[in-house]
Amino acid sequence: MSHHQVAGLLPAPVPVRFVAEDGTAVDPPAGYRAPADEQLAEAYRRMVLGRRFDRQATALTKQGRLAVYPSSMGQEACQVAGVLALGADDWLFPTYRDCVALVARGLDPVEVLTLLRGDWHCGYDPAATRVAPQCTPLATQTVHAVGMAEALRRKGEDAVVMAFVGDGGTSEGDFHEALNFAGVLRSPVVFFVQNNKYAISVPLARQTAAPALAYKGVGYGVRSEQVDGNDLVAVLSVLTEAVRHAREGGGPFLVEAHTYRMDAHTNADDATRYRDDEEVERWAAADPLARLETYLRDRGLLDAAGVTAAREAAEAFAARVRDGLNADPETDPYELFDHVYADPTPQLREQRELLAAELTAPEE
Template sequence: MSSKTSRGTVERLLPSFSPVRAVAEDGVPLAAPEGYELPADALLVDAFRRMVVGRRFDAQATVLTRQGRLAVYPSSRGQEACQIASALALREEDWLFPTYRDSVALLARGLDPVEILTLLRGEWHCGYDPAAWRTAPQCTPLATQTVHAVGLADALRRRGRGGVVLALVGDGGTSEGDFHEALNFAGVLGAPVVFLVQNNGYAISVPLARQSAAPALAFKGVGYGVASEQVDGNDLVATLAVVASAVRRARAGGGPFLVEAHTYRVEAHTNADDATRYRAEEEVARWRAADPLARLERYLRGRGLLADGDVAAAEEEAERVAGGMRERLGGEMAGDPLEMFRHVFAEPTPQLAEQQALLAAELAADAEGGGR
C-alpha cells in the first residue's frame, strides 16, 4: 500500500479537530455541520418532550433516593442530549448497551420507569426483559458491557439480522482495558457497533486530564481502525445528527464507529458522593448555563416549532410519570433475600449452597425471635 493511500485511510478514521456543533448555547442556529444531515423538525420536537420527561424522572429518582426508596441513584442531569440521542438514533430491532447512569436513555427507549429503577432499588438484578426490549442490563462495572456489545453486534452480522448495537460508556470507562479490547475486537471484525462516550469530565472525582493525554478521547479510535467523531454533547441537534449518521453507517456495513460527546455531570456522581470536594461551583455554574434542555427549547422556539402549549403538555406528562414513580415506589420491598442465590449457576456450587443455608438459618432465627 502506498503512503498516499495510508494517509487517506487514516484521515477517514480521524474525528473533527473540534466538536461538531449545530446550535449555540443561546439557541441560535449555527452553520450546518458539513457531512451531517440535521434531524427532522418533528423528531427534534419529540426529543424535547422526551428530555423534559427524562429530567423530571431524574429529579424524582433523586428524591426517592433521599427518602430511602432507592439504594443509590446516579443522576444524568446535564447529559440528557446524549441519552435521548442514543435512544432516538436506534430502531426497534437494534440493541442498546447502557451503563448505570443511562436510565434516561432507557426511559426514552420506552421502558417502564419502575422496571428501570428495580436494579438501583436493590430489588432484582434487572427489572426489565433485555431480550424483549433489546436493551442489555445496566452495567455497573466500567466498560465490561462494551465487549459484550461487540460480540452481539458480530453475531447479528453473521446471522444477517441487519441490526446495529450502540454501547454507552463514560470517560472513566475509556481508561479500562475492556474498552480497548472492545475497540480492537470491533475493528478487526468490522462489527456494526457504535460506541458513544459521554465525556462528562470526571470519573467520579478523577478529572479527564488525569485519565488521558490524548487531544480528545475520539482520537483513540484510529489506533484500532475505528472511525470516530467528537460532538458537543449538550447540543441535541448535533449529537443526534452525529450518532444517527454513525448508526446508519454501521447498518450499511461500514463497520464500527466511536463518538465522543462532550457533556457534563451537573449533579454529584451519586447520592453517596460530595462533588464539592473535587470541583468548584464556578465550573458547575458555567455548565449549567450550557444546559442542553434550555438550549434546545430556545432553538425550537426561535424556529417557531415550539409554543407554550407544547411545553406545558410536556411538563404535564413529566408530572404524570413522576407521580406514578412516587406511587409505585413509595412502599417497602417485598422481596425474598434468598433470591440473590438463584440463577447464579445452573447447579449451585457447594460454597453457594453453604452461604444460602447460612442466610436461611439467620432469617429463620430472626423471624422466630420476632425480628429482635
C-alpha cells in the first residue's frame, strides 16, 4: 500500500466540528457538507424526544417497571445522527445503550424497552424494522453486521449496515475480526464508535494507547474519521459521508464520535466511584441538545414556538411510554421456546415438556 493510500485512510488530526460548545458555527474541514436545514430541524425534534424518553426510562427503573436501563443522556447527537444517516432499507446493529436511536428510528418505545424489563426476546421484529436485537455482549454485533452486509450484497440489495459500538467494545477481539473481514471483503458497513470515555468504570487511557480510536481502522485498510460527538451537525455530516462511501462501493468506514455518558453506566452503577463532579460539569457545558438549539435559533431555524412544540410532543411521548410500561404484560411461558430455532432441537423440545409438566402438575 502506497503512502497516498494510507493517507486516504487516516482520520482528521482533530475531531471534525461544525458547531462549537457555545452553539456558534465554526469552519469545518474540507470534504464535509452541512446537512439540509430541514434535516437539522428534524434532528432537534428527535433529540428532544430522545432525551425525554431517556429520562422516563430511567424513572421507570426506580419504579420497578424496568429491571435495568443503560442511559445515553449526553449522547443524543450520536444516537439521532446515526439513524438519520441511514435509509429505510439500511440495517442498524445497536448495543444495549442505543434505545434512543431505536426510538428515533420509529420503533415502538414499549417494544424497545421490553427486553429491559425481562420480557419476550428482543421486544421488536428485527426483519420488519431492519434493526438487529440490541446486543449486550460487547462487540459481537460488529461481526454480525459484516455478515449482514455481505448477505445483502449477495442478494443484490443496495443497502448499508451501520454497527454501533462503545469505546470498551473496541478492545474486544470481535471488533478487530469484524474490521478485518470488512476490510478484506470491502463490505458496505459503517462502524460507529461512540467513545463516551468509560467502559463501565475503566477510563479510555486504561484500555488503549492509540491517539484516538479512529486510528484502529487504518491497520485493516478501513477508511476512518473522528468527529465531535456532541455536535449533531458534524456527526450527521460525517456519517452521511460514511454511508455514501459504503453504499457506492468504497468499502467499510469507521467513525469515532467523542462524546460523554452523563449518567452512570446503568442504574446499578455508582459513577461517583470513578469520576468526579467537575468532569461531569465540564461535559455538561458541551450538552449536544443545548448546542444544537442555540445553533438553530441563531440561524432562524428554530423559535420559542418550535421549542415548545418539540417539548410538548416529547411529554406526550413520555406519557405513552409510562402507560405502556405500567400495564402488566400478558405472558405465555411457552413463548420462551418460540423464535429460537425454526425447527426446535431435541433439547428445546425436552425443556418445553419439562415446563409443561411443571405447569400442569397438581399443587401439593
